[in-house]
Amino acid sequence: MTxxxxxxxxxxxxxxxxxxxxxxxxxxxxxxxxxxxLRKEILEDQNTALAILGAAFMLAVALIISAAIHG
Structure with missing residues (x-):
């Protein structure tokens, strides 16, 4: 058995x-x-630039957290 x-x-x-x-x-x-x-700007006002900025921020923080946890 494994x-x-x-x-x-x-x-x-x-x-x-x-x-x-x-x-x-x-x-x-x-x-x-x-x-x-951010919610109003992205969802209601369709602010694409702010959505991209938010996504880039989340990716950057995710990479930092990943490096901190596994490093």
Whole structure:
């Protein structure tokens, strides 16, 4: 029978949840630091440039969190 190693699986789940929480918190802070609301600008006003900026910010923070967790 195959020996299932639960520690790496549990660590992956914990780090994934931690990364997602940190990403959401940093996006919330980014939303508070920018004038207006990102949701209104992106969804209602169809501001494509702001949507791209938000996506780039989320990717940058995700890369930093990933490097910090695995490094």
């Amino acid at each position: 020996d299932l190693h639960l520690h790496p699986l549990l660590a992956s789940i914990v780090y994934s949840v931690l990364g997602i929480v940190l990403l959401l918190v940093s996006f919330f802070i980014f939303d508070k630091l920018t004038p207006g609301t």
